[in-house]
Amino acid sequence: MNTNSNDYNVLRISLASLGLIWFSFLWSICRKRYRLRPRSPLATASPSSVPGVSILRPLKGLDTNLYENLESTFTQEYPNFEILLCVADEDDQALPVVRDLLSKYPHVAAKILVGEEVVGVNPKVNNLMGGYRSASNDILWILDSNVVADPGTLARAVDALQTPTKSGKRVALVHHVPFAFSTESRAGSRIDEAFLNTNHAKMYLAINTVAIDSCVVGKSNIYRRSDLERVNGSLKPIKSTDPNAKQEGLCGLPAFGKFLAEDNMIASALWHELGLRHDLSCDVARNVVGNMSLHDYIQRRVRWIRVRKHIVMAATLAEPFTESIVLVVIGSSSLKYLVGLPRWLCILVHFFLLLVVDLDVYTSLAAHPLPHSIKREFWAGWAAREVLALPIFLWALFGNTVEWRGRRYQILNNGEPENIKHWIPSAEPVLTPGRIYT
Structure with missing residues (x-):
């Protein structure tokens, strides 16, 4: 006893x-402390001495603060970049804003790409395909339309992309921790702002500091198209020792159109299939939170938990x-x-x-x-x-269906969504100024 x-x-x-x-x-x-953001030497270098970067911004409707968000791309302190502004519909409400910016900054290499190439269920990937195929540079910066970037962000990110990790492995992707600021005093907006700027930021930084696996949010990602063209989202390591070896079948951005969380899958593919690593620069992705209700916030959290549990249970x-x-x-x-x-x-x-x-x-x-x-x-x-x-x-754990952009999907075991065609929403979603669409 x-x-x-x-x-x-x-x-x-x-x-x-x-x-x-x-x-x-x-x-x-x-x-990780973000108070000091030194200016990169690349900001004042000659255009021929730095790698070119193609900035891809997928647009749909009038996001909150859209003009300022997009203008921050035109004012980057980097000598060699182009901007590709991608919209699926020629009647999109974002186009007048984009045209105003092109008139204001005629010296910046920027153009509008209208139309989408449907490669999967993910509308963001479909929207980006035109920019992806026409980009003139290997380095791509995918930047969401509701993000504001500080002028030195691109130069510091390219610095990080070209600097090996402490273990000597090459950096394949540079990302930025999301930092939210709300322009609306709505419950969902303030809760999302508090979540992203405290708990989410702590865990995001901690996981990426430990760096035992991929953990990336796709608000602001920089990677090389030549790396992406070698992977397909299978997360199976390439066995060949050839430095240019690639996975069989469809590779590149089109291969990720079948995932809702394409950002996480791209980052994981670069990590697991190529054996490369990620890095965080000292900048943040300033995510403008618009008019979000409590219901919007809850649905958004439920959606990504249900997607994530099928990817990293x-x-x-x-x-x-x-x-x-x-x-x-x-x-x-x-x-x-x-x-x-x-x-x-x-x-x-x-x-x-x-x-x-x-x-x-x-x-x-x-x-x-x-x-x-x-x-x-x-x-x-x-x-x-x-x-x-x-x-x-x-609530999210005991369910597999999500609602996104007016459609309902069943999340499959591999993280891919299956459209529930018989489900009819009560009304088609309408894009309105000041409302968040994620």
Whole structure:
């Protein structure tokens, strides 16, 4: 009986210690600082001495802040780039904005590409195909239409693309951590802003700092077309030792039109099929959040959790153990058992420190403190995000259908979507100014 009792105590102590170690690890994860963004020497180099870059911007409708978003591409401090502005429909509402910018910056090599090539269910990939095929440079910068880029972003990204990792492996893709700012005081907008600028940013930076696998969001990605032309999304390593060997069958951007999360799949393909690596530059992808309702926010989170669980199931199942409420249950239980610390005290300290850390992350990414004008709304959005995280995750976990751009899809085991043709939405989605479409 005593032996069993001792074994039970050892087990409890071991579990409590393990819980405390996990709790402490998540508090001490590395957060890359973004306050210093030095100017790259490439910004003032001669055009012939730097690699050319083709900037592809997929457009659909009037995104919030669209003029300023697109103008930030025209004002990049880099001597050798072209801009390819891609729209699927000749009546698209974005075209007048684009034409104004072309008139304002006649010295910039920029052109409009109208029409799409349907290579799969992903409308973004279909839209980009014209730009992808006509790009005159090997380096491609895929930049979403709701992103603003600082003037030095491209030069610093090309620097990172040409610098090998510490392990000596070549960098195949440079990406930027999303940083959201909302122009609307709506519940969904503020919650999404708080989520992207705190919890999402912490985990995104931590995963990419550890760098044991690919983790990329496609708001702002730079990679080489010559690399992309060798992979097909199978995630199976190329066995040939030939440095130019490629996968069999369809490769390049058309091969990724069958995925909803084409950004994640492209990054994973470069990582696993070619054995190359990614890097984060010191810039952020300033993601303009428009008029998003609470329902919009929840549906968006559900959609990407359901897609992600079919691509990286293990990482998706581990996600709740990084959330504050589950984490404080683990930490407070461990501390109460090991040192007798009251749970209520642990909870208070936990959320106080969490808020301090999250505000520090916000300040690092934004390069300025949280504006006083939005503090109350931001804190409310932050609290709502923490409370909603676990219920949204559980809802998303037990389902495989998603709604995207007015259509419903069944997500298959390989992460590909299957269109549910018999489902008819209540109304066709209408593109309106100030509304977010993702």
